[in-house]
Amino acid sequence: MVLAVGGDGIAGGVGGALSGTGATLGLVPAGRGNDFARALGLPRDPRALARILLHGEPRPVDTVEVGSAVHDRTVVLGSVYAGVDALANRHANRSRLLRGSASYYAGGLRAVTTWRPARYRVTVDGEEHTHTGYTVVAANSGYYGSGRVIAPDARVDDGLLDVVMIRHAPRRLFFTLMNELRTGTHVRRPQVRILRGSEIRIEADREVPYGTDGEVDAVLPVTARVLPGALNVLY
Structure with a gap:
């Protein structure tokens, strides 16, 4: 152990x-x-x-095997997220004044004010989907960003990733969506689309950062593939 x-x-x-x-x-x-x-x-x-x-x-x-054109294969536990949330996470990680949830919230505000919608191509188990908006998240765990419920139905032992896509919306509505992430009620919004699959490929029309398990050090494209039951954990 x-x-x-x-x-x-x-x-x-x-x-x-x-x-x-x-x-x-x-x-x-x-x-x-x-x-x-x-x-x-x-x-x-x-x-x-x-x-x-x-x-x-x-x-x-x-667990989730993650790879891109410039990065070697890595395995992570929680999620892969590409978009404004990855940018917010980068700001939070660099914050020296704020800690915990406050750093994520401040990072989110900073990221949203400068974000312009990205055009994504998301391939889920071989089926391609186009998407223009704020982010694409391939979630093994339902939580990210210090307790935000990005994927309420995600389970760590079901052999699938929940793919959450948040489409373009006015900034005021997006801030409302950010608040709804505390409880997971954002999934009821028409701007939110959720798919499920075992292998996800995320690409974009410009340089978009992506993160895994709270760390952001790469840009799209990225592929995430679930490894069912690959890790024993005490919980």
Whole structure:
């Protein structure tokens, strides 16, 4: 068993390295977002968490193989997101004054004010979809951005990715959508489209950043492929 103490970047880095090895991952959420730990339902109480780590039975979860034209294959746990949210995440990671949810919210405001809609080509299990808007998210975990419920129906053990596409909308409405991410009610909006699949290819008509597990260091295109039950986790 390998114990990862940190946020989503640490969880994804360690969990990705263990994917497919048969080893077991234990998580102590100690970062800003802790979204994958939140998706697993891990308790915040130290005693309750210790009981799980000491006496829990490992359970298999899916991981996500990610690759692009310029990056080698990597494996992550939570999601791949390409668009204004990746730009917001980049701003949040560089923030020295704000921490936690506040840094993500401030980063989001900064990103939205400068964002212009991107034209995407999204291929889900071989079927191509066009999309113009703010982002495309291929979600294994339902949470990202420090507790925002981007994909309410996503499950870490169903062998599928939930693909959430948020179309272009006036900025005022987009800020409303950002607030609705707290509860997942944004999925009821006509500007939000959700697909499901096991392999997702995301391309765009210009240089669009994408991120994985809280880290942003690349631009589209990117391919995400689910690896069913590839990692054992205590939760």
